[in-house]
Amino acid sequence: MRGLRLRIWQAGLLLFLLLWWEWASRTGRLDPFFFSKPSDIAGRIWRWLSTGEIYPHLYITTLEMVLAFFFGTLLGVVLGLWLALAPSVAAVLDPYIKALNAIPRVVLAPIFTLWFGLGVLSKVALGITLVFFVAFFNTYQGVKEVSPVILQNARLLGARSGHLLAHVYLPAAASWIFSSLRTSIGFAVIGAVVGEYLGSAAGLGYVIAQAEGVFDTTGVFAGMVVLMVFVLVLDALVGQVEKRLVRWHPKAEGIQG
């Protein structure tokens, strides 16, 4: 009952804001040129969906995001494991990793466009630079924080290094990695959209940039809404995966990265 009341209040707030926006825009209190209005935005989204003109863009953005997410996580996990298990390598590379992570990733977009062109590849590269560090730091931390007692116990039970990796280090880091999946996916989306926005021929970021170029605020807002729904859906999907994969965890319901 409490849950239902909460939902009603949440939906009520949304409805109120939308109605107020619509009313203010129609009565001239908000300039429709700068702020558009909800009914126009809804109409635009409907047109995009019914004519299907948005689907190729959604496909491109999804592709870029999934690739960035997959390869960024893979690279981060492998390197995180390696550095955590080889402290001397970690000590050598430490300043480099800090330095690389200090670069605001947006400034890399132009150079990636230069290197990889206007297509999918430059966006994937940008996404990877964002996702990599989340996966890397979480894996590193996860391996470092394995309880020494658990480790000693496994060794005394006869575990070799391969066993330790498969049954101790990776599962320990996995809970950290999975709990940060949402952050990672958010970063993958940022990489894709920002890359598209700064230079591309397709994708949701491109659609928004195009609309902005002709002062089409309705188009910009419609693009934002589609993007928002898109990320919310992905987030919910990741939430489901997360719940399954950290089933053993006592706090599996409330993990955050």
Next chain:
Amino acid sequence: MRLLELRQVSVSFGPYVAVEGVSLGLAPGEFVSLVGPTGCGKSTLLNVAAGLLAPSEGEVLLNGKPLRGLNPVAGYLFQQDAILPWKTALDNVALSLVFRGVPWREARERAQAWLEKVGLGRFPRHYPHQLSGGMRKRVGLAQVLIANPRLLLMDEPFSALDVQTRQLMENELLRLWQEDRKTVLFVTHDLEEAIALADRVVVMSAGPRSRVIGEFPIPLPRPRDVAEIRLTPEFLRLHRKIWELLRGEVMRAHAGA
């Protein structure tokens, strides 16, 4: 012939000398309790026996040969939980066999039999956080015993349990031990527990530089019930005798702390 023998073992951590000149031999099938005040280096000696820690001086002999690296015939039950939180009770127990090259299928079958032996036959699919403290200890015990170690090292394994669960576990341990009489080195700060379980009680002095200051054979009849045996006159006589020696050390440990 002794199964395990410590000869004039000293362990220091930097300038701090934890134990000094300890000699201790374990005959096959013997149950030895090691008691002493907190911080007297009991766990340090256990780690030396397990091969987790190399002595600074003296030597450790296993079947008359010097021990190098991890002790291959030892099973170690830690004070803290050492089972893997991301594996079910069944898989935690099976893992000891998997580490030794037994295929998962067979390992799980044998693990189920061991879970039943420690009274957890109905909980194979439970994760550690879903089990009580006593149940987790049982999983840990099964995990160690399934590998059939000839030497069992126990570091205050029941100290975190409530009194009833603790007596239950002590009886359980004696029952399992009675089956094949492994050699046991049981570390505790609880003198009653030490006497109720052991064939021989070894008393250590307060640290630093703790030494063995007394050895007492415990000629109480077996099989024993740990709750009942505490009330026998013979038990009380032994308790009084050992406590006389131990009390001074406990006082010293408190004064130092």
